[in-house]
Amino acid sequence: MTDLKFTPEKRLLIDGQLVAAESGKEFDNINPANEEVLGGVADASAADMQRAIRAARRAFDETDWSTNHAFRAKCLLQLQDALVAETEEIREELIAEVGSPRMVTHLAQLDGPLADGLRWPAEQIASFPWIKDMGVAEMFGMKSHREIRKEAMGVVGAIVPWNYPFEVTINKIAQILATGNTTVLKPAPDTPWNATRLGRLVAEKTDIPAGVFNVVTSSDHLVGEELTLSPLVDLISFTGSTVTGKRIMEKGAATLKRVFLELGGKSAMIVLDDADLQAVVPMGAAVCMHAGQGCAMQTRMLLPRSRYEEGVELIKMGMSFVPYGDPQDPANMMGPLVSQKQRDRVLGYIQKGVDEGATLVMGGGKPAHLPKGWFVEPTLFIDVDNSMTIAREEIFGPVLTVMPYDDDDHAIRIANDSNYGLSGSVFGSHERAMNVAARIRTGSIGVNGGVWYGADMPYGGYKDSGIGRQNGIEGFEQYLETKILAYPAG
Numbered sequence: 174m175t176d177l178k179f180t181p182e183k184r185l186l187i188d189g190q191l192v193a194a195e196s197g198k199e200f201d202n203i204n205p206a207n208e209e210v211l212g213g214v215a216d217a218s219a220a221d222m223q224r225a226i227r228a229a230r231r232a233f234d235e236t237d238w239s240t241n242h243a244f245r246a247k248c249l250l251q252l253q254d255a256l257v258a259e260t261e262e263i264r265e266e267l268i269a270e271v272g273s274p275r276m277v278t279h280l281a282q283l284d285g286p287l288a289d290g291l292r293w294p295a296e297q298i299a300s301f302p303w304i305k306d307m308g309v310a311e312m313f314g315m316k317s318h319r320e321i322r323k324e325a326m327g328v329v330g331a332i333v334p335w336n337y338p339f340e341v342t343i344n345k346i347a348q349i350l351a352t353g354n355t356t357v358l359k360p361a362p363d364t365p366w367n368a369t370r371l372g373r374l375v376a377e378k379t380d381i382p383a384g385v386f387n388v389v390t391s392s393d394h395l396v397g398e399e400l401t402l403s404p405l406v407d408l409i410s411f412t413g414s415t416v417t418g419k420r421i422m423e424k425g426a427a428t429l430k431r432v433f434l435e436l437g438g439k440s441a442m443i444v445l446d447d448a449d450l451q452a453v454v455p456m457g458a459a460v461c462m463h464a465g466q467g468c469a470m471q472t473r474m475l476l477p478r479s480r481y482e483e484g485v486e487l488i489k490m491g492m493s494f495v496p497y498g499d500p501q502d503p504a505n506m507m508g509p510l511v512s513q514k515q516r517d518r519v520l521g522y523i524q525k526g527v528d529e530g531a532t533l534v535m536g537g538g539k540p541a542h543l544p545k546g547w548f549v550e551p552t553l554f555i556d557v558d559n560s561m562t563i564a565r566e567e568i569f570g571p572v573l574t575v576m577p578y579d580d581d582d583h584a585i586r587i588a589n590d591s592n593y594g595l596s597g598s599v600f601g602s603h604e605r606a607m608n609v610a611a612r613i614r615t616g617s618i619g620v621n622g623g624v625w626y627g628a629d630m631p632y633g634g635y636k637d638s639g640i641g642r643q644n645g646i647e648g649f650e651q652y653l654e655t656k657i658l659a660y661p662a663g
């Protein structure tokens with residue numbers, strides 16, 4: 174085991190208790206940058222998951238958590254303080270278990286969501302219109318006073334991926350709890366400790382009642398499926414791959430599960446012919462940030478045919494300057510892939526790109542100078558056709574595909590010719606770029622570098638990129654049921 178600059182939590186949180194798995198089993202947490210075992214974590218079974226689900230159900234049905242707004246706000250701010258107090262430990266933990274570059278922990282991996290992910294929904298509790306007075310109306314000969322009430326959905330299964338685990342978890346948990354739900358959090362097996370730490374902080378540093386928040390880690394994905402199948406769970410809030418999202422919908426149908434799905438993407442970066450190519454095109458190398466393991470990555474770069482050669486030279490230069498290697502090094506923007514499985518998957522896609530006739534101009538393999546760790550070189554394909562597999566499927570690695578287009582309409586057609594619709598960007602003169610952005614079928618889009626991310630901004634996907642929104646009031650309301658109520662008007 175390597176020297177750790179943090180104290181990991183191995184235990185599950187079930188019904189207010191930090192406990193080992195019933196079987197006593199643990200599984201290894203591995204450092205993707207050197208393939209060494211960092212330590213262990215509880216390996217829960219279906220029985221552990223069922224106990225957690227029952228605890229969450231009981232806490233929802235038998236405590237005043239769902240109706241005591243002021244208490245909930247207080248608890249969320251306690252959790253915020255507890256997380257802030259351990260910020261640097263969390264940073265080291267994320268670098269170790271996710272392989273996240275330190276640089277990225279100062280952005281969306283940690284500092285971004287830590288600043289307002291919990292605070293913003295906690296603050297909404299006081300101002301949110303939980304009861305809307307609809308006044309008196311006469312219907313069927315009777316005058317009634319009417320209200321629309323917003324109430325917590327119930328028990329939420331929160332299922333999280335490994336790429337930005339803290340960010341996804343905090344944004345989910347904050348909204349789930351702020352709206353009065355109870356929950357079972359199921360992190361990805363690759364990155365369990367940030368979730369078990371959250372469990373310990375909830376248990377030890379907050380007044381959140383037993384059972385309101387539970388954490389179950391497991392090496393077995395099907396332990397997560399217990400949440401989808403359980404009649405005691407009202408909603409699944411899932412972030413992960415589109416394949417798993419579809420399976421959750423299918424398996425959840427039997428219990429008419431509400432589903433909120435944040436899935437994959439294949440976003441386009443459109444460079445218009447009046448853009449400042451020198452300034453803009455090298456930014457396409459941002460696809461390598463965190464080794465491309467981001468759902469909103471701009472993995473398809475569309476260049477105007479009239480300036481294609483110039484653009485290709487600029488993106489080659491941008492990609493050649495990507496600093497990568499040890500995630501501990503603050504200068505690196507790219508570390509390893511999270512697992513050997515992911516690296517093999519990415520290398521498989523690269524091979525497919527070559528086989529299908531795209532031109533590989535940079536990278537494409539394992540970096541020779543990094544023999545340990547699951548690294549892939551920054552990889553650039555040009556002359557890509559949008560029908561090729563590398564342009565259609567989410568690779569989730571440091572791979573950029575570049576393709577030419579003829580005019581704005583053509584660029585829009587290519588961008589929209591995708592099963593996904595999660596994100597995107599447009600660069601060019603303001604009005605023209607705004608018009609193009611308005612025609613892209615996607616849940617988020619940046620124009621000339623505008624940043625849409627924030628706790629108050631509802632993020633999510635069109636098409637196969639998901640259903641529902643994370644963050645913002647739209648995200649908040651997603652965790653609420655609507656009840657209409659009427660009584661005789663006096």
Ligand code: NAD
Binds near residue numbers: 394414415639
């Ligand atoms: P994944 O779908 O393999 O796993 C995600 C989570 O689901 C893990 O916790 C896993 O254990 C669990 N899981 C797997 N099978 C399950 C099942 N049958 N029932 C219930 N739970 C199950 O995804 P991943 O590889 O961990 O994450 C990468 C994917 O996540 C990418 O596709 C990426 O685009 C997506 N993602 C999307 C967003 C977004 O906001 N849209 C954000 C981050 C990641």
